[in-house]
Amino acid sequence: MGKTGGDTKKRTTVRVGDEALRGFVGYNVKRAMVAFQGDLRVVLEPLGLRTVTFSALTLVDEKPGLSQSQLAQALAVERPNLVAVIDELSGRGLMTRERVPTDRRTYALHLTEEGRRILVKATADISASEEKRLAGFTPAERDLLVKMLNQIERPARGRS
Amino acid sequence: MGKTGGDTKKRTTVRVGDEALRGFVGYNVKRAMVAFQGDLRVVLEPLGLRTVTFSALTLVDEKPGLSQSQLAQALAVERPNLVAVIDELSGRGLMTRERVPTDRRTYALHLTEEGRRILVKATADISASEEKRLAGFTPAERDLLVKMLNQIERPARGRS
DNA sequence: TATTGTTATACTCTATAACTATA
DNA sequence: TATAGTTATAGAGTATAACAATA
Numbered sequence: 001m002g003k004t005g006g007d008t009k010k011r012t013t014v015r016v017g018d019e020a021l022r023g024f025v026g027y028n029v030k031r032a033m034v035a036f037q038g039d040l041r042v043v044l045e046p047l048g049l050r051t052v053t054f055s056a057l058t059l060v061d062e063k064p065g066l067s068q069s070q071l072a073q074a075l076a077v078e079r080p081n082l083v084a085v086i087d088e089l090s091g092r093g094l095m096t097r098e099r100v101p102t103d104r105r106t107y108a109l110h111l112t113e114e115g116r117r118i119l120v121k122a123t124a125d126i127s128a129s130e131e132k133r134l135a136g137f138t139p140a141e142r143d144l145l146v147k148m149l150n151q152i153e154r155p156a157r158g159r160s
Numbered sequence: 161m162g163k164t165g166g167d168t169k170k171r172t173t174v175r176v177g178d179e180a181l182r183g184f185v186g187y188n189v190k191r192a193m194v195a196f197q198g199d200l201r202v203v204l205e206p207l208g209l210r211t212v213t214f215s216a217l218t219l220v221d222e223k224p225g226l227s228q229s230q231l232a233q234a235l236a237v238e239r240p241n242l243v244a245v246i247d248e249l250s251g252r253g254l255m256t257r258e259r260v261p262t263d264r265r266t267y268a269l270h271l272t273e274e275g276r277r278i279l280v281k282a283t284a285d286i287s288a289s290e291e292k293r294l295a296g297f298t299p300a301e302r303d304l305l306v307k308m309l310n311q312i313e314r315p316a317r318g319r320s
Numbered sequence: 321t322a323t324t325g326t327t328a329t330a331c332t333c334t335a336t337a338a339c340t341a342t343a
Numbered sequence: 344t345a346t347a348g349t350t351a352t353a354g355a356g357t358a359t360a361a362c363a364a365t366a
Contacts, residue, residue, distance in 0.1 A: 032310075078334070144304075330357100331359105332357075
């Protein structure tokens with residue numbers, strides 16, 4: 001019983017680190033992503049939003065009237081997986097599905113007032129969260145980071 | 161069909177982009193991560209490896225004899241989820257589980273010769289893949305990128 | 321009583337085939 | 344025939360509870 005007290009823990013287990021993987025740039029990218037992902041979850045959960053529902057709200061707000069197929073493509077998710085997302089958002093009254101008269105197969109997506117309100121709140125909260133996460137960065141460093149990340153997505157076309 | 165004005169192509173479906181999300185640094189981090197993830201999948205699949213099995217091989221090679229609990233913690237996965245990983249690797253003869261005499265609850269993990277061989281191959285292939293992905297970066301830029309990513313993980317402690 | 325490895329389970333995310341209604 | 348939205352389903356990845364063996 002004498003193991004309690006101010007001492008942290010019994011810690012017989014030696015802590016093993018991930019240094020062996022840090023040499024891969026992609027691993028460091030992933031770990032940074034996990035950090036942002038955690039922040040995002042914390043911020044969105046009180047609003048009843050997930051990453052994908054927030055992203056959907058953002059894109060529909062940016063391009064009102066777009067179709068589910070267009071939204072799915074922009075979000076890089078398969079169309080079937082978007083159905084539940086739209087169901088959820090329209091079910092909560094944050095988004096509307098309106099039939100398009102010229103092509104009755106498609107639905108035009110729009111935000112409701114409530115949807116726009118919650119999007120504004122979520123956007124502000126996420127920005128504040130990123131601000132904290134990137135507190136050690138100057139604006140120039142932040143821009144450089146984003147530029148590098150974007151360059152990673154479309155690598156320099158090697159000739160030959 | 162010619163109901164749309166100004167659009168020369170048949171393209172009734174207007175492509176929608178993700179510009180509205182590019183303002184978030186975390187989004188750009190995620191997209192870069194997805195790019196690396198795709199590269200990794202392409203490289204590891206021919207070797208019959210997944211990200212987690214490759215990572216396990218790497219860490220066991222770095223710290224031979226470590227336990228499953230230690231490995232799970234280093235990989236940031238829950239212990240139950242590691243069982244199938246070790247089963248897979250030991251089943252393929254890439255890793256061994258040896259009982260530890262001093263604590264018969266734990267298994268000491270070691271790579272087999274074949275495990276070490278496939279790890280060397282995988283490591284080389286991943287490095288080559290990253291080399292292509294980062295072809296536009298100077299070594300200094302690469303270092304700066306990693307430094308920034310690491311700084312993101314442990315943000316500057318704001319004095320409240 | 322606590323810990324290691326394990327089983328069972330569940331929930332999310334993602335991917336594919338096939339159906340319907342419209343075109 | 345082709346497309347938009349949908350349904351059903353299956354595979355990963357990830358999380359927790361509980362159990363047997365051992366400490």
